[in-house]
Amino acid sequence: MAGPEKTEHFVQQLATHQNRLHGYVFSLLGDHTRTADVLQETNIVLWRKIDEFELDKPFLPWAFAIARFQVLAHLRDQKRDRLLLDAELAEAVSAEAERQAGHLEELRHALRPCLATLTAGNRDLVERRYFRAMSIADIARDVDRTVSAVKVALLRSRRHLSECIQRRMLAEGEL
Amino acid sequence: MTPDKLEELESLLLDWEDGTLDEPGRKRLRDLIRSDDEARAHYVRLQMMNAVMSLDGEAGIPPTATAEAINGVTETVGNAGTQQVHVRSESSSVKPTRWMLTAAALLIGVLAGRLVQVELSSGIDKPDELGGSIITAEERDLTKEATSQGVALITQLVDVEWASDQRPLDVGDALLPGRFAIASGYAQVEFFCGATVILEGPAELDLQSPLLARVRRGRLRAQVPPAARGFSLEVDDMTVVDLGTEFGLSVTDDGANVQVFDGEVELRQPARKTRSLTAGRAVVRHKDGAFEEAVMAPGHFVDIESLESRVQNQQENRFQRWRAWSEEVRRDERLIAYYAFDRKDDRSRRLSNSLEPSNSELDGAIVGANRVSGRWPSKWGLEFKRPGDRVRVQIPGEYSSLTFCCWVKIDSLDRWYNSLFLTDNYNQGEPHWQILDTGQLYFSVRPTEQGDKGPRDHKALSPKFWKPSLSGRWLHLATVYNTAAQSVTHYLNGQVLSRETIPAVQVVTKTRIGTATLGNWSQPTQPDSSFAIRNLNGSMDEFILFAAALTDGEIRGIYDYGRP
Numbered sequence: 242m243a244g245p246e247k248t249e250h251f252v253q254q255l256a257t258h259q260n261r262l263h264g265y266v267f268s269l270l271g272d273h274t275r276t277a278d279v280l281q282e283t284n285i286v287l288w289r290k291i292d293e294f295e296l297d298k299p300f301l302p303w304a305f306a307i308a309r310f311q312v313l314a315h316l317r318d319q320k321r322d323r324l325l326l327d328a329e330l331a332e333a334v335s336a337e338a339e340r341q342a343g344h345l346e347e348l349r350h351a352l353r354p355c356l357a358t359l360t361a362g363n364r365d366l367v368e369r370r371y372f373r374a375m376s377i378a379d380i381a382r383d384v385d386r387t388v389s390a391v392k393v394a395l396l397r398s399r400r401h402l403s404e405c406i407q408r409r410m411l412a413e414g415e416l
Numbered sequence: 417m418t419p420d421k422l423e424e425l426e427s428l429l430l431d432w433e434d435g436t437l438d439e440p441g442r443k444r445l446r447d448l449i450r451s452d453d454e455a456r457a458h459y460v461r462l463q464m465m466n467a468v469m470s471l472d473g474e475a476g477i478p479p480t481a482t483a484e485a486i487n488g489v490t491e492t493v494g495n496a497g498t499q500q501v502h503v504r505s506e507s508s509s510v511k512p513t514r515w516m517l518t519a520a521a522l523l524i525g526v527l528a529g530r531l532v533q534v535e536l537s538s539g540i541d542k543p544d545e546l547g548g549s550i551i552t553a554e555e556r557d558l559t560k561e562a563t564s565q566g567v568a569l570i571t572q573l574v575d576v577e578w579a580s581d582q583r584p585l586d587v588g589d590a591l592l593p594g595r596f597a598i599a600s601g602y603a604q605v606e607f608f609c610g611a612t613v614i615l616e617g618p619a620e621l622d623l624q625s626p627l628l629a630r631v632r633r634g635r636l637r638a639q640v641p642p643a644a645r646g647f648s649l650e651v652d653d654m655t656v657v658d659l660g661t662e663f664g665l666s667v668t669d670d671g672a673n674v675q676v677f678d679g680e681v682e683l684r685q686p687a688r689k690t691r692s693l694t695a696g697r698a699v700v701r702h703k704d705g706a707f708e709e710a711v712m713a714p715g716h717f718v719d720i721e722s723l724e725s726r727v728q729n730q731q732e733n734r735f736q737r738w739r740a741w742s743e744e745v746r747r748d749e750r751l752i753a754y755y756a757f758d759r760k761d762d763r764s765r766r767l768s769n770s771l772e773p774s775n776s777e778l779d780g781a782i783v784g785a786n787r788v789s790g791r792w793p794s795k796w797g798l799e800f801k802r803p804g805d806r807v808r809v810q811i812p813g814e815y816s817s818l819t820f821c822c823w824v825k826i827d828s829l830d831r832w833y834n835s836l837f838l839t840d841n842y843n844q845g846e847p848h849w850q851i852l853d854t855g856q857l858y859f860s861v862r863p864t865e866q867g868d869k870g871p872r873d874h875k876a877l878s879p880k881f882w883k884p885s886l887s888g889r890w891l892h893l894a895t896v897y898n899t900a901a902q903s904v905t906h907y908l909n910g911q912v913l914s915r916e917t918i919p920a921v922q923v924v925t926k927t928r929i930g931t932a933t934l935g936n937w938s939q940p941t942q943p944d945s946s947f948a949i950r951n952l953n954g955s956m957d958e959f960i961l962f963a964a965a966l967t968d969g970e971i972r973g974i975y976d977y978g979r980p
Contacts, residue, residue, distance in 0.1 A: 260471060268463035271432060273470060325432055330446055337453075337460045349468045356479045358622060360594045362583040364479055370433075371466060372473030377434045394581035396426055401595065401622075403461055 251291055254300035255284065260349070261301065262308050265342035269312045269334060271325035273374070279315050283308045305339045347410055355405035363398040370395055417455045421448060425455060429462055566590030567626045568607040574726045576601035576617065588889050596621045598634075602723055610644030611658070613637070614718050624650075635666040637717040640679075654701055657682040661695070664717035671702040677714055683707075734980065735792040741977035746772040750964040752818075752929070753778050753811055757790055757797055757957050767798070767807050767934075780807040785935065790957040791823060791890050791980035797957030798935065803949040806936035811929040811961075818927055819962040820849050820859075821894040821974055826954040829853050829882055833950045836893065837959065838937040841866075845928045849895055850937075850950070855882030857906040857913065859895045861924045874922035876904035878913040890957065892975045898965035899925045905968075910975030912968060934959060 262283060267276040286307055287294075294303065312335075316328040326334065341348075356364055366384070369375040377395070381388045417425075428445040431437040437445070449459045469479075568591045578584050579597035591605065598617035605613045608626035615621065619634020630650040640647050640658040649656045649665060651672040656665060661679025665672065674683065675698040683691040685705065693699060698710040718726075742756050756770040767780035782798065784805035790797040798807065820837060832853050839846035844865045852858050857878035864870035876895075894907040902923045906913040931938075936951040958978065966974075 260468075263471065264464050264467040267467040267470075268460045271429075271463060276467075325442060326446065326449070330450055333450065334456050334460060337456050338463075341457075341460050341464050345464060345468065348464055349472070352465065352468055352472075353481070358594045358624070360581075360583060360596075361592065363581055363595065367469070368473075368479045371469035372479055374470065374473065377430075377436075390580055392427075392430060396423075396430060397581055399430075399462065399465070400426065403465060406465065407461070 247294070247296060248291070250296060251294055251300075255287060255304075258301050258304060261342045261345045262304055264345040265305060265338050266308055266312055268338040268342070269309075269326060269331045270315070275315065279308075279311050282315075283311045286311065301343065302339075305342070309335050309339075344410065348406060351406045351409040352402070355402050355409065358405060359398055359401065363394055363401075366391060366394050367398050367402070417448075417452055417458075421451070422455070422458060424448060425459065426462065429459070433466065566608070567593055567623050568605050570603060571606050571612075572602070572604035572723060572727050574602040574723065574730050576603055579618070579620070586889070588885075590885065591623055593623050593625065596623055602718060602726065604720070604723060607644070607647065609647055610641055611647035612639045612720065614639075614720065614723055616718055631665060631667045631672075633667045633669075635664070635717060637664050637677075637719055638662065639720065651701070652703070653686055654705075655684040657684060664714065666716070669703075671700055673700045673710055674698065675710070675712055675714065675717070677717075731792050731980070732794070735794050738792075738978050742770070745960070746770050748962070750962045752813070752815065752961040752963045753809065753959070754961070755780060755807075755934075755959045758795055767809075778809065778811060780809040780934065782807050788955050791978070795957065797823075797825070797955045799955040800935035800952045803951050804936075805951050806938065807934040808931070808938065809929075809934065810931050813928065813963075814845075815927045815929075815963040816899045816925050817963070817965040818847060818897045819894065819964060819966040819971075820847075820896075820960075821892070821962075821971070822959040823890055823892055823957045823978060824952065824954055825888060825890050825957070826851075826882070826952070827887060828884075828953055829855060830953055831950055833858075833937070834952050835933065835936045835950045836952065836956075837932060837934055837961070838950075839929055839932040840938050844868075845924050845926050846930070847897065847927060848937075851882070851893075851952075852877070855880040857881065857893060857895060857908075859897065859904055859906070861897065861927060863922055863924045871919075871921040874904075874918045876906070876914075876916055876918070878906035878908075881908045881913055890980050892978060894966075894971045894974070896965045896971070897927070899923055899927075901965070907968075907971050907975075910972040929961075 259280075263276065263280055266279050266283070267273070270276050270279065283304070287304060290307070294300070312331060313328050316324060316326070316331055356367070359367065366380060369380045369383070370377065375383075377388055377391050381391045384391070386394075425445065425448045428437060428441055428448070431441060432445060449455055472479075570585055570587055570589050570591065573585075573587055577599040579599045582595070582597045585591075596603075596605070597620040598615065600617040602617070603615045603619075605615060605621075607613070607629075611627075613629075614637045616635045619636065620632040621634070622630035622632060624630060627644075627646060628648050628650065636649075638647070638649065638658065639662050640660055642660045645658065645660045647658045649658075651665070651667050654672065656663070656674060659680045659682065661681060662677045663679075663681050664675040664677065667673075674681065674693060676693050676695050678695050680692060680694050683693060683699075683701070688705070691699075691707065696712060698712045700708045700710045702708065739758070742758070745751070746754060746756075751771055754770045755767055757767070758770070759768055765782045767782055769775065769778040769780070771778065784802055785798040785800050785807065786805075787796050788799045789795075798805075800806065822836060824836070826834075829851060830853070834851040834853070836851065837847075837849045839848065842848060842862050844862055847859065847861045850858050859876045860873045862873045892907070892909050896903075896905045896907075898905070902918050902920060903915055904918060905915040935956055960974070
């Protein structure tokens with residue numbers, strides 16, 4: 242059984258890296274519901290394996306390894322027709338996902354000033370689609386534009402955000 | 417991976433996220449991701465961004481919140497979390513088993529609510545920084561203030577078609593930091609630092625500050641007076657810094673072409689020597705960063721003078737279009753009164769009505785109000801500036817439904833009641849059309865004789881439409897009083913502001929005007945009455961009154977034809 246000091250440290254580490262694990266799992270699954278499920282399983286497995294966790298070793302690589310295993314198990318269990326990546330492709334993407342998930346908090350902070358450089362209209366579309374998970378059809382109806390016009394605007398905005406974030410992270414030396 | 421394949425990947429991923437991607441599409445997306453490292457990196461970048469936005473969305477942090485506000489929120493909650501852990505470790509140091517339970521409870525909390533995770537995580541990174549409380553009113557205001565700042569103004573638009581994702585803007589609108597894109601036509605943008613840029617579409621700018629913009633593509637001419645020295649335009653990793661001059665810049669996929677017409681500019685780029693470019697010289701900078709001398713072609717960059725003549729052309733065209741429309745409307749049998757303000761040489765103190773066939777009985781008497789320029793130079797308007805300024809009219813007859821339309825330029829709404837069109841007194845069946853100081857259109861008709869008991873008048877108020885940035889701009893206001901549908905609809909610039917139903921007892925089916933006033937309210941003369949100041953602080957150009965309820969489409973048409 243783990244001692245109180247170790248448990249405390251473990252819980253702290255788990256909380257600290259929760260978003261990074263979330264980003265990692267999401268980038269391999271591309272689905273919010275599945276990500277919540279797999280992340281929960283990952284947390285439970287990590288908790289069960291607390292004895293393997295060593296205080297002087299970095300938490301994150303260990304946690305990523307377990308998350309990766311959970312993702313692959315999930316992908317193998319599911320019917321292929323509803324998945325984005327298959328297990329093989331997820332394996333191929335995993336290293337890059339780990340690398341980028343490690344910088345997730347930096348990305349999160351770079352995102353803010355970049356959102357501010359979008360036009361108010363485009364920011365509204367991004368908010369509806371990505372912050373509030375509205376479907377494009379619903380957004381198009383609400384803002385009285387065609388589905389394809391909303392798609393074009395979203396694609397441009399996302400391209401703009403992605404470039405802006407990269408520039409900022411490069412400038413901050415975070416990439 | 418080629419740019420169009422990257423774009424295809426982005427587009428397919430958007431469909432996947434939206435749940436609308438079929439199996440062949442998913443297979444294609446997998447093939448694209450599989451193709452090389454760059455594709456995988458790009459895919460993961462998009463997914464990370466997606467994950468972050470959905471995490472923030474679930475934590476209730478809007479996209480407009482600043483990084484500072486978020487730090488405040490997350491750090492505070494994070495601190496609370498840390499403290500919790502700390503306190504519990506003290507109390508549980510005696511009984512490790514209890515501590516285990518506590519930790520497990522915390523962990524379950526982590527498992528159960530991602531909100532907690534979001535907040536805990538970035539806080540524990542910096543446990544000793546103190547933040548503010550959870551999004552306070554103060555922080556909201558800060559956010560608001562940040563987004564309401566402009567960096568430039570649009571001062572001319574000629575034949576502009578907007579890019580598909582650009583909200584259409586008007587001359588006089590302030591531009592916020594962010595993208596500004598036109599598909600075609602010309603836009604003149606004046607930066608708050610004093611630099612003027614004439615942009616020729618298709619063009620795409622990314623406004624950064626009053627002194628800086630990024631040019632993604634398009635052709636522009638910048639005029640930078642000495643006061644605005646230091647104004648800079650960025651193209652890729654090159655910065656064009658102006659040293660007080662006039663220059664042209666054309667950005668395409670192949671590179672950037674800079675031409676100096678007057679003065680000097682500096683071309684700065686990272687890790688290279690700054691190049692200076694003086695009047696009469698032009699260079700092309702290729703995508704790879706290499707420079708090449710180029711031929712001057714000032715004619716390719718529209719200057720302020722030729723833009724001005726295009727503006728005049730456009731104004732004349734719009735004026736002629738309005739005039740043709742106006743000639744038509746004068747014959748509309750539903751008209752009660754129409755004042756077009758179009759007789760330019762008319763120096764008398766008479767406001768001719770524009771009905772066809774003409775009826776001079778309906779001419780108005782101008783009291784005080786000065787003639788000023790109207791929506792176009794070829795046309796005039798009336799300014800109601802002093803408390804006594806007004807136009808008196810006498811309109812006989814009885815009607816039912818009514819439609820009021822006018823073009824006004826409001827300087828400010830500094831009276832409690834800002835008059836558009838009011839009958840003298842306020843007797844049974846008489847309409848009053850005005851604007852409240854709150855910025856709401858206000859329409860009412862009195863249902864009973866004065867002194868009689870009965871229902872009160874129904875006060876139809878629009879939502880607040882006025883904001884100070886509308887000051888000095890020509891606005892089209894309209895109100896439809898529909899006695900059959902028992903409704904009042906208010907419009908601003910052809911768009912419905914509000915539509916409300918009137919309780920049946922308050923509907924007045926027999927309306928009348930009699931003596932009335934434009935731009936003010938004239939009470940009957942009473943020796944002891946000191947009347948309130950209710951003149952419209954602004955100008956009017958065109959007033960139309962119909963004895964019918966016009967449709968939304970008709971109001972939209974009046975606005976479209978009359979738009980300056």
